[in-house]
Amino acid sequence: MLEGRAPVDETGAAMPDARGPARVRFRRLGRQLGGVVVAIVVWELVSVSGLVTDQALAGVPSTARALASHLGPLASAAGGTLEAWAVGLAIAAAGGVVVGTLVGRSRLAEAFTEVLVRMMRPLPSLALIPIAILVAGLGLKMTAGLVAFTSFWPVFINTRYGVHQVENLFIDTARTLDLHGGRLLVQVILPAAAPLIASGLQIALSLALVVTVSVELVGGTGGIGSFVLRAQQAGAVPTMYAGILIGGLIGWALNTGFRAVVQRWVPWADRAERRL
Amino acid sequence: MADPVLTLDHLGVTLRGRDGSVTEVTADVSLEVAPREFVSIVGPSGSGKTTLLKAASGLRDPTVGAVRFAGSPVEGVPSGISVVFQEYNKSLFPWLSIGKNVAMGARRLAPPARAEHVRDALHKVGLDGFASRYPWELSGGMQQRAALARALVSDPQLLMMDEPFASVDALTRGHLEDVVADLWERSSFAALMVTHDVGEAVYLSDRVLVLSARPSRVLAEITIDLPRPRTQSHTRQLPRFVELEAQVLERVEEAGRMAVGID
Incomplete structure (x- = not known):
């Protein structure tokens, strides 16, 4: 009944861009940057105040200097991290979507896998490192394998739920339009589940980065994690912080990029429900 | 009457809940829709109108009875049937x-x-x-x-509509009714509409069927002999319209009272 509220019926063009007009977007960006600036100021204040010894916390200027002088090694460490992350996440995404779709469309498969899922999902991936080393040895394969294992679950669970809870009316409509089998799956069920699959991927993406860096830290297999570990062992505190900072930036960039992709490719995610 | 586009022959639908409960929604409904005819089904809420329409369109199998579309038994939704849903x-x-x-x-x-x-x-x-x-x-x-x-x-040969105007405001509703009436008059499809709005049923239809409360059967059939083309402002003022609307409403109320009696 929302329709009675606004005279949009015959013009129809009145729906604004979901991101809002440019001015609003600009103001939001300003606030976000403001938050970052405040965080940097607090960081520097804590560092200068001596609350934390400079053996544990580097100041902003020294961290910036370390960042500038280690650009090369940092870039290659970031590359290593991103490689393991991408390989692991790709496997998790493909596996999660395919298996989630199959299980979500079959009540038998759902019941069959229920206990297994509940057991496997909370396993901390770091506890699996010994197994992973035995299976794959130290290196990219092991890291990517652990990343794939951990980030498989959110993709799988969201996909399963997404394809399971597709509106019955979408299905009925599809049947009146003579869409069955594979067409029904590809043209109706998967697009209907896409918003949930996308949020599963969003969770998986951050989780994959956390696991990648953690495994690198523990296993010393290269990447940002090992960079941070080596800096710490060498007592190069500012360099360590530079590494951590790069890790955070990578996470931010991946999340922001992914959100843009979702807005572009799954624009119905947060809008389809608007006119309920 | 020419060979009907749609025939429901002693149709009955019993729903089984996941908890094993069994509800007889539709008891025994027989009806025919002729080519180019506009038929509406009205009934109190809970009389299984949507269930009936789903069975008639081939979206769900009836428990008993048969559905024939253009002379052939319906299995799945036939290509000559289109469906418009409320939501x-x-x-x-x-x-x-x-x-x-x-x-x-x-x-x-x-x-x-x-x-x-x-x-x-x-x-x-x-x-x-x-x-x-x-x-x-x-x-x-x-x-x-x-x-x-x-x-x-x-x-399509037959357009089925399940409460097609129930989710829009009153003004839009009148406008949509006229869009449908106009399209129907200019094309050659028959229409079967389910609605709880008696005035709407009378305004659009050649024939209105009143369903009883569940388990539903056809309680009454009222032929709407209003001239066409019809317009909201004119047709709805006609004494005959008011009379027919009252007639249908009376039967719907009767159905409602029966439902209360059953409960």
Whole structure:
């Protein structure tokens, strides 16, 4: 009944861009940057105040200097991290979507896998490192394998739920339009589940980065994690912080990029429900 | 009467809940819809109108009885039947533009003819120029017109509508009724509409069937002999309209009282 509220019926063009007009977007960006600036100021204040010894916390200027002088090694460490992350996440995404779709469309498969899922999902991936080393040895394969294992679950669970809870009316409509089998799956069920699959991927993406860096830290297999570990062992505190900072930036960039992709490719995610 | 497009022969639907409960929703419904005829089914809420329509369209198998469309038993939704649902926002696909949604109804046609049919269907419902818009960019009334375009683009023999105007405001509702009436008069499809709005049923139909409360049967059949074309402002003022509306309403109230009696 929302329709009675606004005279949009015959013009129809009145729906604004979901991101809002440019001015609003600009103001939001300003606030976000403001938050970052405040965080940097607090960081520097804590560092200068001596609350934390400079053996544990580097100041902003020294961290910036370390960042500038280690650009090369940092870039290659970031590359290593991103490689393991991408390989692991790709496997998790493909596996999660395919298996989630199959299980979500079959009540038998759902019941069959229920206990297994509940057991496997909370396993901390770091506890699996010994197994992973035995299976794959130290290196990219092991890291990517652990990343794939951990980030498989959110993709799988969201996909399963997404394809399971597709509106019955979408299905009925599809049947009146003579869409069955594979067409029904590809043209109706998967697009209907896409918003949930996308949020599963969003969770998986951050989780994959956390696991990648953690495994690198523990296993010393290269990447940002090992960079941070080596800096710490060498007592190069500012360099360590530079590494951590790069890790955070990578996470931010991946999340922001992914959100843009979702807005572009799954624009119905947060809008389809608007006119309920 | 010419050979009916649709025949329901002693149709009954019993629903089984997951908890094992059994509800007889439709007891025994027989009806025929002739070519080009506009038939409405009204009944108190809970009389299983939607269930009946689903069985009649082939979306669900009846428990007993038979459905025949154009002389053949119905298995699945026949290609000559199009269905418009109440909840357009869960029936139009939000991942497709309006044009592509409508094209879904014309998948049997070759691409060049399809594009032309889609344009034509959008024009008929007054949505020229909205083909590249998305459903969620349109108002409820426009979305339902798009759903109507998708239903009619395949040139069906029978259009089924389940409470098609129940989710829009009163003004839009009157407008949509006239869109449907106009399309129906200018085309050759028969229409079977389920509604709880007695005035709407009388305004649009050649015949109105009143369902009893569940388990439902046909309680009354009232022929609507109002002249066509009909208009909201004129037809609804006619003494005959008021009289027919009262007649139907009386039977619906009767059905409602029976329901209370049963409970």
